Amino acid sequence: MAEAELDLLQNYLTVGAIVFMLGVVGLIARRNLIVMFLCAEMMLQGVSITLVAFSRFHNDWGGQMLVVFIIAVAACEAAIALALILMLYARAGKLDAAYWQEMREENVPPYIDREVPLERLEERRWPDLAPAGVAPEINEEEQSHRSHV
Amino acid sequence: MIAIATIPPHELPKWYEIVLTSPFAWAIGLVMVGLWLILPRGNARGRWFGALCGIVAIGLLAWHVPRLCGWLDESVFDGLAITVVVACGATISVRNPLYSAIWFGLALVGTAGLFLLIGAQFLSVATITVYAGAILVTVLFVIMLAQPEGHAYYDRLSWEALLSAVTGTILVGMMTSVIGHATSGAPLPGERTPGMALEIIHPRGSDRLASVSVAAAGIAEEDREAGILAEEHVAGFGRELLGRYLIAMQVAGALMLAALVGAMAIVVHGRRTDGRQAIRIGNM
Numbered sequence: 001m002a003e004a005e006l007d008l009l010q011n012y013l014t015v016g017a018i019v020f021m022l023g024v025v026g027l028i029a030r031r032n033l034i035v036m037f038l039c040a041e042m043m044l045q046g047v048s049i050t051l052v053a054f055s056r057f058h059n060d061w062g063g064q065m066l067v068v069f070i071i072a073v074a075a076c077e078a079a080i081a082l083a084l085i086l087m088l089y090a091r092a093g094k095l096d097a098a099y100w101q102e103m104r105e106e107n108v109p110p111y112i113d114r115e116v117p118l119e120r121l122e123e124r125r126w127p128d129l130a131p132a133g134v135a136p137e138i139n140e141e142e143q144s145h146r147s148h149v
Numbered sequence: 150m151i152a153i154a155t156i157p158p159h160e161l162p163k164w165y166e167i168v169l170t171s172p173f174a175w176a177i178g179l180v181m182v183g184l185w186l187i188l189p190r191g192n193a194r195g196r197w198f199g200a201l202c203g204i205v206a207i208g209l210l211a212w213h214v215p216r217l218c219g220w221l222d223e224s225v226f227d228g229l230a231i232t233v234v235v236a237c238g239a240t241i242s243v244r245n246p247l248y249s250a251i252w253f254g255l256a257l258v259g260t261a262g263l264f265l266l267i268g269a270q271f272l273s274v275a276t277i278t279v280y281a282g283a284i285l286v287t288v289l290f291v292i293m294l295a296q297p298e299g300h301a302y303y304d305r306l307s308w309e310a311l312l313s314a315v316t317g318t319i320l321v322g323m324m325t326s327v328i329g330h331a332t333s334g335a336p337l338p339g340e341r342t343p344g345m346a347l348e349i350i351h352p353r354g355s356d357r358l359a360s361v362s363v364a365a366a367g368i369a370e371e372d373r374e375a376g377i378l379a380e381e382h383v384a385g386f387g388r389e390l391l392g393r394y395l396i397a398m399q400v401a402g403a404l405m406l407a408a409l410v411g412a413m414a415i416v417v418h419g420r421r422t423d424g425r426q427a428i429r430i431g432n433m
Contacts, residue, residue, distance in 0.1 A: 002368075007215040010332040012267065014214050015230045017324035018207075019237050019256075025317035026241030029188050029307040034246050034292055038253050041284065042237055045260050048276075052269045059368045059376040061389040065397070067272050068390065071279050072401040076408030078284040082291045083412040087419035089295045095246075096303040113306065 005057055012053030020046030033085045033095045037078075044074050173329075176209035177322040184314035187242035188307045196242075203238055207231060210325065226266060233259035244304045246296060250288050257281045268378045271386045 023046060026039030048067045055063025085095070092099045101111055168174040179202045186199025211230075217223045236256035240249050257280045264273035307313065379385050390398060 029313035
């Protein structure tokens, strides 16, 4: 029986490690603030899987209790982070983390986009919806970005 | 393959032969290539090849870890684990943040299933309720508010996709190999000595580097049935949460209150003042 528990532990720890790794990669690679936030949550999920597996293995409630507190802290984090993201968006007009690179260290060179990729036509696909009602007037200024939230 | 065949048998294998013949090393390499290809890099070339590399890597890693006993457990676990990993990979790779959030929701559902499978029923429900029900919906709300068109150039770019992929590969390689070695010294079935020591075996298998004392390897099935796997799971959970962890729960409640007030303060303060003036006031 102990061997089966060890196998279960190893399986769960491996899944937790992979989920944590994907969260780390997403957090350091993606530039959208909201996606970065989701990746931080993903790292918490990986740790939660690990803790629950250890809780089962050691027959101890401690791991599951810690996951409860992780969920509570994640909820707090979501409230704060999303409020901050909304405020940053209201200031910048975009969700790009590179926009806030003025806050970097003094000796770090600025990050400049070498090539801004153009959007391909097939990516600009909208869902096919049946037209209903009157078409609203399009504000030309708000086509590029929205100045207010 | 020719080089391996010509080496005399008494000679130790070189490092590149170990790497080339080990499915684990292939899995790690494929993880790196797959991650690099699926991250947004400005163009969409090679995305599907990257996804294929990732799936092959998942298969190799799944082959690397031991099977669970019972084909039903194994297949359910495999299905959930593959759902979680694929959904997480899609979360970090899709261009549209809206789809990112929806893929993350699928990952949360898979995680809840994994919790349910291992006997954490309350946490499974809490994950669905709090994460998928509250946090994810708030995220979707913010995306709709901030970026309804969903097409922005910074979603098609990454900071240093290759370096991020290498970092993640090193991280997951170290973690999975440590996990494999720490749990490879499996105790024999029926051996239930408390404080059993699991050996960390050197990759060559020749010398023992260290031993980790895992006190729980010898827990009898009856103890588990009375503890984590008890039929009245939520009752035991609540007894523990409101007994031993009562103070911690109160602190968590206070933290949530503070976070709520803080979130409102951020929004109200940001609204009242404008632009750089607000930043200056916030820094004072």
